[in-house]
Amino acid sequence: MSTQHSPRTRTRPRGVKAGFAAAGVLALLTVNACSAAETGGASKTVNLHTPSWVGAEVNTAVAAYLLEHELGYQVNTRQMDETPAWDAMSQGKIDAILEDWGHPQEEKRYVDGNKSVVPAGELGVTGHIGWFVPKYVADEHPDVTDHANLNKYADLFKTPESGDQGQFIKGDPSYVSHDDALIKNLGLNYKPIEAGAEATHLAQLDQLYKNKKPFLTYWWTPQWMNATMDLVEVKLPPYKEGCDADKKAVACAYPDVPLKKWMNADFSQKDSAAARFLKNFSWTTEQQNLVAKYVAADKMTPEKAAEKWVKENESTWKAWLPKK
CATH class of the missing domain: 3.40.190.100 (Glycine betaine-binding periplasmic protein; domain 2)
Known part of the structure; x- marks a missing residue:
């Protein structure tokens, strides 16, 4: 297993199957992503990636709820696999990805290469x-x-x-x-x-x-x-760098993967309230799991789950808001 990836494969690292996360779970939240120019309100529009697994869906749901209700933005979300999302982010069609389990090829192409994508900090959740x-x-x-x-x-x-x-x-x-x-x-x-x-x-x-x-x-x-x-x-034998390089000889634990956020470079450089908020957005595994449970087990929409969590955790998200 690559140390850069989640339980999922390289081509679809975190693809959640139908079942607990019902099909169309973001129906009340998601609209087709469009460019800021098409919305007619570039400065007050944010386009976010929505992955297909419920834990990452609620990152987007909570961020979107606060951007809309606390900062006055219109949020468009678009659900797609991660590699196409990186491509879209590099082109400015998506402003940010809030949960990334590691895409070294895309990082090389867009972060180190043409500089169209920049780091936006860690999510606060560690994949294990x-x-x-x-x-x-x-x-x-x-x-x-x-x-x-x-x-x-x-x-x-x-x-x-x-x-x-x-x-x-x-x-x-x-x-x-x-x-x-x-x-x-x-x-x-x-x-x-x-x-x-x-x-x-x-x-x-x-x-x-x-x-x-x-x-x-x-x-x-x-x-x-x-x-x-x-x-x-x-407890498995401790993970050491390279101990999983030979897939047939692996005899060590899986590595921890601190999950990262990324932004379109132009979006980040504008230093808008939205960009600052998304850089500040950071919560724990337990918090993400709780909101995901509201969606997957309690059958709430992501928007309603986000609203419930926001109302009950003001002391946490207040720190994410940009200082005026």
Whole structure:
């Protein structure tokens, strides 16, 4: 796995499948993005990228709500995959991307190359992938949280699908992972079983968790279900730069990825209230997960979820507003 990417693939790093995040979830918020010139109000229009996974959708929703209700901007949002979004941002069709898991080729082309994109700071959320068990399992078997002890508990995680081995639940098959190699290279008596698409994976874990069943799974943060499930990470050998370069020989943990924001250079240089606000926008994984839960689990629209969070967290977002 590249250290620059999320659980998702390079071509679609964070593509969330249909399921918990209902299709058209941004219908009440999203309008087709257009250039500032087409709106007739360039100075009071902001065009934001909306990714297709719910955690990043709520970044945009909260930012858009505050830009509109506190700073008086019109916000246009456009949902697209990340590479096209970088292309659009370089052309000024999108002003900012608020959650990026790392696009080194685009950074080389647009940040280091033609200087059309500039950094806008970190989001405050750190992306992390790992192996997890429910807290109720860890409470009963405290040493299960070290990979060196997993073979001791293989019988605990057996299922009809895994036979005589413990079951390891893999993530969406389109996501980048090296769990097969980890299990083999760490000498673990576990059989990796694909859960299917993300929605199927989440539904399976939800059912197991509600029934207090033991499970060992690929998992990541930010992820809204962390607001509804208490999971504990299993310690893998520490990550060191380059330890995942040979995909077949991987025997180390996944790296942490501080998520970044980016802006169109011209938009940033105008130093508008909107640009300053978006640079200041920074919140925690827990805050993002909570708003994502409002959308994915509580079935609120992103706009209503953003409104609820804004009304309940004034002390947090007030610091994001540019000083007059």
